[in-house]
Amino acid sequence: MASINYATREISCKIVYYGPGLSGKTTNLQIIHRKVPNKEKSEMVSLATETDRTLFFDFLPLDLGSIKGFSTKFQLYTVPGQVYYNATRKLVLRGVDGVVFVADSQADKLQENLESFANLEENLREYGHSLDTIPMVLQFNKRDLPNVMSVEELSSFLNKYQSPYFEAVASTGVGVFTTLKAIGKSVIDRFNAKYAGYQGGTRRPPAMRPGQSRPAPTSAPQSPPARPAPQAMPPQSGFPQQGGQSFPGQAGFGAPAQGGFAQNSGFPAPPKPASQQSPNPFLQGGHSGSPGGQQPASNPFAAPPPQPGSPFLNPGMGNRPPAPPGGFSGQNPNIPVAPFVEGFGNPGGSGGMPPRPAPGGPPGGFGSPPQTGGFGSAPQQDGFGSAPQQGGFGSQPQQGGFGSPPQQGGFGSPPQNPFGGSAPQRPYPPQAPQGSPFGSPGGQPPGPGPGGFPPKFPPAGPGGPALPTMDRQNNAGFNPSPFGSPQPGQGNPQNRQDNPNPFGPGGGQQGNYPPPEQQPRPSPFIQPPPRSDQSGIVSTYEDQRQGDFKTRRIPLPSEKKKGLFGGLFGKEK
Amino acid sequence: MGDFVLFKEDVERLNKILSHLITESASSYVLLINKDGNLIAQVGFNPRFDVTSLAALAAGTFASTKAIAALIGESEFSMMFHQGEKENIHISLVDEDVIMVLIFDDRTNLGLVKMVAGQAKVKLGEALQMVRENEMEDMMPDVTHGQQLADQIDSLFPDAPKPD
Numbered sequence: 001m002a003s004i005n006y007a008t009r010e011i012s013c014k015i016v017y018y019g020p021g022l023s024g025k026t027t028n029l030q031i032i033h034r035k036v037p038n039k040e041k042s043e044m045v046s047l048a049t050e051t052d053r054t055l056f057f058d059f060l061p062l063d064l065g066s067i068k069g070f071s072t073k074f075q076l077y078t079v080p081g082q083v084y085y086n087a088t089r090k091l092v093l094r095g096v097d098g099v100v101f102v103a104d105s106q107a108d109k110l111q112e113n114l115e116s117f118a119n120l121e122e123n124l125r126e127y128g129h130s131l132d133t134i135p136m137v138l139q140f141n142k143r144d145l146p147n148v149m150s151v152e153e154l155s156s157f158l159n160k161y162q163s164p165y166f167e168a169v170a171s172t173g174v175g176v177f178t179t180l181k182a183i184g185k186s187v188i189d190r191f192n193a194k195y196a197g198y199q200g201g202t203r204r205p206p207a208m209r210p211g212q213s214r215p216a217p218t219s220a221p222q223s224p225p226a227r228p229a230p231q232a233m234p235p236q237s238g239f240p241q242q243g244g245q246s247f248p249g250q251a252g253f254g255a256p257a258q259g260g261f262a263q264n265s266g267f268p269a270p271p272k273p274a275s276q277q278s279p280n281p282f283l284q285g286g287h288s289g290s291p292g293g294q295q296p297a298s299n300p301f302a303a304p305p306p307q308p309g310s311p312f313l314n315p316g317m318g319n320r321p322p323a324p325p326g327g328f329s330g331q332n333p334n335i336p337v338a339p340f341v342e343g344f345g346n347p348g349g350s351g352g353m354p355p356r357p358a359p360g361g362p363p364g365g366f367g368s369p370p371q372t373g374g375f376g377s378a379p380q381q382d383g384f385g386s387a388p389q390q391g392g393f394g395s396q397p398q399q400g401g402f403g404s405p406p407q408q409g410g411f412g413s414p415p416q417n418p419f420g421g422s423a424p425q426r427p428y429p430p431q432a433p434q435g436s437p438f439g440s441p442g443g444q445p446p447g448p449g450p451g452g453f454p455p456k457f458p459p460a461g462p463g464g465p466a467l468p469t470m471d472r473q474n475n476a477g478f479n480p481s482p483f484g485s486p487q488p489g490q491g492n493p494q495n496r497q498d499n500p501n502p503f504g505p506g507g508g509q510q511g512n513y514p515p516p517e518q519q520p521r522p523s524p525f526i527q528p529p530p531r532s533d534q535s536g537i538v539s540t541y542e543d544q545r546q547g548d549f550k551t552r553r554i555p556l557p558s559e560k561k562k563g564l565f566g567g568l569f570g571k572e573k
Numbered sequence: 574m575g576d577f578v579l580f581k582e583d584v585e586r587l588n589k590i591l592s593h594l595i596t597e598s599a600s601s602y603v604l605l606i607n608k609d610g611n612l613i614a615q616v617g618f619n620p621r622f623d624v625t626s627l628a629a630l631a632a633g634t635f636a637s638t639k640a641i642a643a644l645i646g647e648s649e650f651s652m653m654f655h656q657g658e659k660e661n662i663h664i665s666l667v668d669e670d671v672i673m674v675l676i677f678d679d680r681t682n683l684g685l686v687k688m689v690a691g692q693a694k695v696k697l698g699e700a701l702q703m704v705r706e707n708e709m710e711d712m713m714p715d716v717t718h719g720q721q722l723a724d725q726i727d728s729l730f731p732d733a734p735k736p737d
Contacts, residue, residue: 001576001577001609002576002577002611003576003577003578003579003607003609003611003612003613004576004577004578004579005578005579005584005613006578006579006580006581006584007579007580007581007583007584007585008584012611012612014609014610014611032730035730035732036729036730037729040729042623042625042626043623043626045626045629045630047633056633056637057633059610059626059629059630061623061625061626061629064722064725064726064729065725065729067721067722067725068721072722072725073625075610075611075625075629077629087640088637091633091636091637091640092633094608094609094636095607095608095609095610095611096609177726177727177730180726181722181723181726181727182723184722184723184726185720185722185723188722
């Protein structure tokens with residue numbers, strides 16, 4: 001059955017080309033594959049014998065582009081036609097959304113066509129489907145051969161379900177795309193019939209209907225039932241949702257072209273309106289398992305409500321920094337990847353990998369202020385981190401030392417990742433907001449840096465190079481800002497003492513998520529894969545792999561002060 | 574079996590678990606697919622492979638080993654492991670319909686991957702159950718319209734041969 005992903009806004013349908021052996025199913029796919037424009041092209045997978053007979057199936061993913069805001073993808077499969085491969089045919093037929101029956105038009109192949117058709121019906125029946133509910137298109141292939149039956153004859157034999165049928169010469173491509181178009185239309189129309197009347201993506205949470213389980217198969221087309229009214233829903237444990245509106249956070253779907261950190265989960269939630277915030281905005285930690293339901297009612301910086309057909313609407317993410325040199329570039333914006341390198345911190349709104357919560361501190365550097373799952377991102381924080389009233393770092397650069405324009409502070413992230421989340425063992429007590437060197441009492445903690453890779457670093461403050469240190473035991477020298485030290489006179493030592501985590505003071509408020517069993521556990525024996533030359537731990541690990549470690553002392557995690565940018569900014573004097 | 578409908582919060586929930594899994598097991602990529610070959614969720618470092626094809630093929634592999642299992646009197650194998658020279662694939666059943674595919678290399682080891690995957694399975698099962706409780710009636714679509722899609726296909730293949 002089709003898979004609908006609202007997060008990536010993708011619909012994926014499975015279409016199976018069925019028919020007797022040598023009727024041209026694989027040829028159909030080959031022609032389609034050949035004609036797909038290069039930029040859309042993916043490889044066609046063919047599990048075939050040495051004589052090019054399909055052994056298991058052929059597979060061709062076909063991206064039809066974005067229609068009405070949903071990226072529509074067809075997965076075209078063929079089955080092996082030979083009678084004795086019925087087991088594999090049945091496997092391929094699993095979860096089918098539409099069938100193309102490719103019949104061989106030659107008169108002497110009629111019996112094979114009929115057998116194959118009966119086999120199709122039977123196999124579908126075993127999955128609980130029938131051709132009454134599964135859209136089917138008939139293709140009478142090989143019309144160029146001399147001994148073909150007439151279309152009417154073939155139709156009288158094969159067209160029991162009043163399916164549309166087309167003549168084709170698959171080897172030359174004639175009729176192939178007409179067939180594809182017809183089946184695509186049928187499948188999508190069936191979808192529409194099934195979901196007619198439910199515009200807008202409203203849903204109720206499952207918890208509101210505890211007695212019900214997964215939906216029963218729905219026969220299509222069905223008459224559209226009444227649309228369920230949006231209901232306010234109580235926050236569920238760990239996954240608070242508010243309001244009936246499902247996608248206020250759609251803003252975060254954005255920037256697919258820059259989607260270096262794109263991950264499915266990476267949808268920065270709109271900021272909570274100030275009026276809804278608790279007196280201490282930092283005390284909302286761990287409360288953001290799913291803030292997507294929050295309506296940015298009063299925040300002018302909030303993303304406007306998404307429009308249908310604009311799946312990548314993302315006004316706030318405009319100034320996304322380039323992908324880090326480590327190369328998280330999402331080559332396919334639809335393929336979410338999570339950054340993987342230590343010390344990148346939580347790449348903000350893209351909700352990437354959590355900083356490793358190893359007790360020694362991630363050698364990767366500044367990436368992990370405690371308890372917020374990534375680089376000072378406060379829960380409920382605006383994904384774009386730039387709202388001045390939220391005390392974003394852009395508003396007080398002289399204190400924050402960020403020096404970067406507010407919009408570069410994007411990627412503010414609710415701690416999407418519970419594993420980077422609250423860590424009770426951290427030595428940081430929750431702090432009053434005024435302890436923040438950003439001086440933003442009453443405001444949100446500043447948005448985190450852009451995934452640890454701001455485009456530019458302002459000159460470090462007088463405190464010296466602002467390389468973060470990971471000495472978390474006493475916090476001495478822990479300056480999690482790679483963007484510059486707080487200026488003297490701002491009481492930085494005091495701040496260090498009082499508020500070792502200027503990014504997310506108090507962000508460690510223990511919320512109801514993650515639950516305790518999901519607390520980060522150290523994995524002392526796992527090294528992250530060497531993904532970047534800039535991560536200190538990577539080179540260490542490479543040394544180990546080369547058997548070189550006898551001559552080099554592997555620095556302890558607490559000694560790793562360069563972190564991610566050690567390579568970039570030279571050795572510490 | 575209904576359509577597999579994922580909402581944003583579902584994906585977030587799954588990705589959290591998968592992110593944790595991948596960190597803990599030091600794998601490089603993890604896919605969650607269903608037995609139809611549809612990709613449900615994926616997390617990991619920039620893949621150097623076609624994820625969609627991998628999903629389809631892994632589902633196919635799983636289906637074919639199920640047939641093997643039937644031959645020897647098992648209902649299905651819940652875990653498969655393919656060892657390569659550098660990259661390995663661990664395929665395991667999360668619940669009756671969903672398969673998890675973990676890709677890892679020699680930076681970690683199978684035992685660890687199995688252990689962490691086993692832990693993740695429980696949580697994934699819970700999250701997937703919530704996905705299944707998504708009700709069709711609540712789903713939305715401003716799904717596409719068939720004719721639009723047909724037009725899209727036309728524009729995608731402008732030089733396609735037309736029938737006479």
